[in-house]
Amino acid sequence: MHNEELCKVLLPDWDLQRARKFMEDKEDLFRRLAAEQLKPVQGLRNLCKWIEEHGLKRAAVTNAPRPNAELIITMLDLTNFFEILVIGNECDRAKPFPDPYIRALQALELSYEHAFVFEHSVSGVKAGIAAGMPVVGLGTRNPEKLLLDAGASFVIKDFDDPKLWTALGDNQ
Structure with missing residues (x-):
């Protein structure tokens, strides 16, 4: 859920301004903890290198608040890797709606027929599928079954997973 929705569900008796402040806190x-504990998913560097070598366009599409997304991208040294950053709450509708992915496709001047998505969340898988793209589920947070039930083409445990490299046509 998004913070605005969480306010209503978790803090229904609070006035909206107080609930929003709680969510901001x-x-x-989260950002303080991430700064101390964030580590890249195994194989991320190899995948980024492969993507760059193949000249693929790329966007980060997230429902995270912009400060969180920017912090994580910076900490993982991906600032120059992604061409654009699309924030779900800055679109008409956030994930699970396709709007963030459609915005990314438009900004990159790509057709959904020439794109695919990596997603770790059920709402993200649903958004990618709704935008017409195949989705590779990243099973670091949600059970494989949930990601597959949401429509993921297949699920990998990390970016070194042989299933990924077979699908990419590159036997690492």
């Missing part, structure tokens, strides 16, 4: 805490 939660995001600040």
